[in-house]
Amino acid sequence: MRRSRAERPTLAQKKQIEAAGLNSRDWLVLIESVNQLYLVHKGTGESRTIKKKGEQE
Structure with a gap:
């Protein structure tokens, strides 16, 4: 289940x-x-996705 x-x-x-x-x-x-990490900016509400580094692929 994902976070809401x-x-x-x-x-x-x-x-x-x-x-x-x-x-x-x-x-x-x-x-x-x-x-991946799905991020939201605290001030603007802008969303961004970043790839995790150093993880096994």
Whole structure:
């Protein structure tokens, strides 16, 4: 079951967000899939999808 609302990122998720060149303080995690994070910006509501790095493929 997927989350219905955005939540604060965990430490591991923060590292993934920072690796994508984003400020982890500004983003909330909407959905975490096996190889992607679906993010929502706190201020603007903009959504973005980033690929996880360092995961086994």
